[in-house]
Amino acid sequence: MQRATSLERRVDAWAHRLLLGAPTSGFRAGLIEFAVFVVKQAWACVFGATLLLVIVAARFWYPPDAALARNDALTIAAVLIQVAMLVFRWESGRELWVIVLFHLTGTVMELFKTDVGSWAYAADGFLRIGGVPLFSGFMYAAVGSYMVRVYRLFDLGFTRYPQRWMTAILAIAIYVNFFAHHWWWDARWILLAAVIVLWLPTVMHARIWRRTIRIPLLVVFVGVAVFIYLAENIGTWAGAWAYPDQAAGWQPVSPSKLSSWFLLMIISVVLVAWVYPPQVPAAILHGERAASLR
Template sequence: MLQALDARLLAVPPPLELAGWRRLALESAYFTVKEARACLFAGLFFAAVFLMPRDGLFGLPRYDLLLVFALAVQVWMVWTKLETVDELKAICLFHAVGFALEAFKVSGSIQSWSYPDFAYTKVLGVPLFSGFMYAAIGSYMIQAWRLFDLRIRHHPPYWMAVTVALLIYANFFTHHYIGDYRWYLAACALGLYARTVVVFRPYDRDRRMPLLLAFVLIGFFIWLAENISTFYGIWKYPNQLGAWSAVHVGKWSSWSLLVIMTFTIIAGLKHIKSRIHVPD
């Protein structure tokens, strides 16, 4: 069923001479369906996060069950060709990048947040399922790129984009020692992507949006998901140990910067693949 939906969404539709509210309704419907489809892994994973009993099931802790669930969904998506092997490789990269950040942040000298529950699959204090939270962001962006036939106009030089992305990632670690430079990096990203436009196709016509706006919007929805996750006690910040409180809105900026880094990885991989690909 989902394979048929993918075929329908990826097919080139016949141009329709619609205008006004009919055009808006049609494109909005297709946009919504494509967004929901792009969120397939993220949606299933976070649904499991919210629905999994805190005490686990069948004698297994919930963190371990979440890892099993995430792996099973990934295997299913590749087996049913809802996700390609190349896309799976990219998602594994996001998992590794996310796990490295998590391991540092929960370490004894930092303790930016913690995972309070027991799990057999904890490594360095981090349950292995946590990397899939970062992989879910990458999965969404990869799927959206394909479903919306994304094209990037006025992309900055790749070496500049990669440099800013590396500095953003490094700042998540170094700000504990030499100061937080996120706003300087955000200013660099603002200048770098000021002219960049993402072209996407909800139905039969191309639409455009500033890429910076996409970064901010995706970061906002991740921040909302983080609030829900901490409410359910998946992880906790120090100020939430006594009673839950909303995640500080400043985390929105952190997530938006992480989205920039994620986008840069995907765009870079696609750029490299296009350069080394030899047509049959």
């Protein structure tokens, strides 16, 4: 396992001992691979899932008359989760830089979006900047955490990945459009088309355990955006924030937000790619070198 934390290396060694002698083909082998896939995905989501559980728990059990405002309690809980991720070596210091950067870019966008009325938070607590409670940035950090963790847990490799400078320009354009479309033309559909053009040829190679699966990267992007959208529905239902059409009572988040999350996720992908430059899988790279020597 490349780039794993010390804890993950120990867990990986234990899992290999446990699965030693497991069948290499047939139904049981496929079931084991699927189980490993689910466990790795769950581990990659640990930051976001824990934060979401805290938000839901606060909706049910946090006293409305508590001396500490609920938003402040959520912020403190988010900080403690992040500290635990580092102390227990669930996350490396190198990855923290990406998460912090995504946290900051998300917070800046939150300040603007709440100011123009795109969504709103409860107006309580002291741990806030303007109308934005500080725990909101950790929700963006959760997306960044998932991205960096899934990269190493599945030892991701890519074929035909676009030039990183091109992806960086597109990510900047996406971020600017989140602000600019409020007073200018919304370019999201052009940006979505640009994402498709850049990443359409790209195939992701993910090592599960014994098997490596190959998936078009755009399909992965769509899947991640859908899961973020589902988490957003849970977050708004739990009262963490609300869109204007939810002010009179909760209703599912508009499916149009899927395109927003898809584009925002691209920013996270680009940030992670600057920390972990996309690599061609070793087996393919060695094959290409062998072919060139013939």
